[in-house]
Amino acid sequence: MRWILGAILLLIVGMVFQLGLLVYAMYVLLGVLVVSRYLAREWIQNVVVTRECSRLTARIGETVAVIVTLKNSGRWPIPWLLVEDSVPRDALAERPPRITLEGKRVGILQFSAGGEKRLLYQVTFNRRGYYQLGPLLLESGDLFGLHRRFRVESEPHYVLVYPRVVAIEGYNIASRRPIGEVRLTYRLFEDPTRIAGVREYRAGDSLNRIHWRATARTGALHSKVYEPSCVAGMTLLLDFHRDSYPARGEPHRSDLAVTTAASLANAVYQLGQQFGLMTNGRDAADRIRQEGARHEFRTRAMAKDSTGMLDQNDRLRPVVVETRRGAEQLQRILETLARVELTDGLTFPQFTQEVASRMPRDATVVAILSEVPPETAIALGNLRRSGFAVTAVLTLPNDDRTNEGAGRLMAEGVSIRSIGNEVEISSLCGEQWVR
Structure with a gap:
């Protein structure tokens, strides 16, 4: 626009002072500017994009193939088009990265009228999570570099990567109460x-x-x-507040907590008992942009910022999967654990107060914790005094087994189990931790 205004101003000056050569040059320049602006808009608007994703669910370590097809539906050839298919930038920036790429997702392409090109790349997922693949960022312009056009095309795909499930040797976290559904071999109750x-x-x-x-x-x-x-069954309480997971131990401790929850849910499912999940974490699905992916932007930075999922959301409600039985229940819990993210919303005491009325009393409450401040221990003690059978699973480093939080839980009468890595999950239902 500044070029056009400048050319018009010089044209007026040439006409006033009767400078024929300047007037002629400004006519030519204005013609070039108008034609260039028209062609740049036509080139980028006539590109039709489709994306194919081999699957939308995966396990840790598996690979998903993505094919992006671009077609020039216009009547003019496109001399250059810069394309970039979006992937989560934070997942690539982490060390070690959560995803690894192989193939071509960025390129500079030329199209004849009606021409077609393809991008093919593969994504390997190294951690559980909810990943957005796409949309495609397009950039084109005239041959003189006077006009640039940026456009975001194609709806993104969302790939759900399930957490790892470790087989647990037996399951003995049960509520010993006078009324229940599992017969015991000894007459304690x-x-x-x-x-x-x-x-x-x-x-x-x-x-x-x-x-x-x-x-x-x-x-x-x-x-x-x-x-x-x-009493049989289990209600998992997963503490996923950001303050409970210091940066020095991330992402290993949060992933260990998720793997523990998934493994316990699988163990209870295999016994045919009821199980549920409640967490104060954030569901990654809440960060999906709702306004669609087809837009045109004035700068590349604005276009790039619009391609990813939202960084924040204002959800303060707990994520709850009601306690039930069956394979569908296990599937719902695994999907929820795949998407759950750390958040600075509800603290664990606030969270337990919020969900206490929704927890069945005929199932053991299993709290998975990384840190146990006094407020958290008191919250679990209040649940126990309210009539719930409560067990805490602490995800602690191997060199921190004398954690003060364990003493706080013992003082509240809460039974404790501890793990330091995924290998120890298989023996989680062994002897309880005795100080």
Whole structure:
């Protein structure tokens, strides 16, 4: 626009002072500017882009292939077109990187009228997460460099990478309560809803234990015998507040917590019991841009900033997967754990207060923690005093097994288990940590 205004100003000056050569030069320049502006707009607007992604779900270490097809649907050839398919920049910048690329996702292309080109590259996912592939950033312009056009084309694909699941040797994190659904081999508790038989009355038996029909039939007092049982199932509470995961241990400790949660959910699923997940983390799906991906921009920086997912969102609600059974429930939890991200929203005490009313009392509460400040220990102690059976799993480095947080939990009467790496997850249901 500044070139056009300058040319018009010089044209007026030439006409006023009757400078024929200057007037002629300005006519030519204005013609070139108008034609260049028209062609630059036509070239970039007539590019049709389609993207194919081999799959939208993957496991850690697997590769996804992406094919981007570009076609010139206009009647003019395109002398140059700079294309770049977007991938998560932060995932590439991390050390070690969360994704690795192989192939061509950036290039300078030329198109004849109706011509077609392709970009083919592969993405290997090294960590669980929710990754956006695309959209495509286009840049073109006239041959003189007077006009540049930037455009974002094609809807992006979102690839979900599941967390690693470690097989756990047995599962013994259960609530030993008088009413439950799993039969025990020892009589620590007896379930009054499960009658196993009748025996003769013994001194000290309560009246509600007497079997009145057997008493009336035999003429002697008889008492009921109950089966021992415990409550089955698990509700996972995953602390994913940013302050609980110091930068020096990231991303290993947060990924260890997610892997632990996924492994426990899988173990309970295989037993046919109920399980659920609640976390104060952020769902990456909340950061997806809703306004679409087809826009034109004045600068490359503006276009590039619009291609990625949002950096922040104002969600302060917990992420909750209600406690249920079945393969679909496991799938929902694995998908949620794949997308969960650290956030500075609700602290763990605020989070437990928010979700306490939604937790079933017939399932053990398993809290997965990285740090245990006094407020967190008190919050779990309050849950225990409210009638919940509570167990804490601490993801601690191997050289930090005397963590002060463990003492705080013990003081609150919360049982503790500890792991330092993924190898130890398989033996998570061994002996509890005794100080």
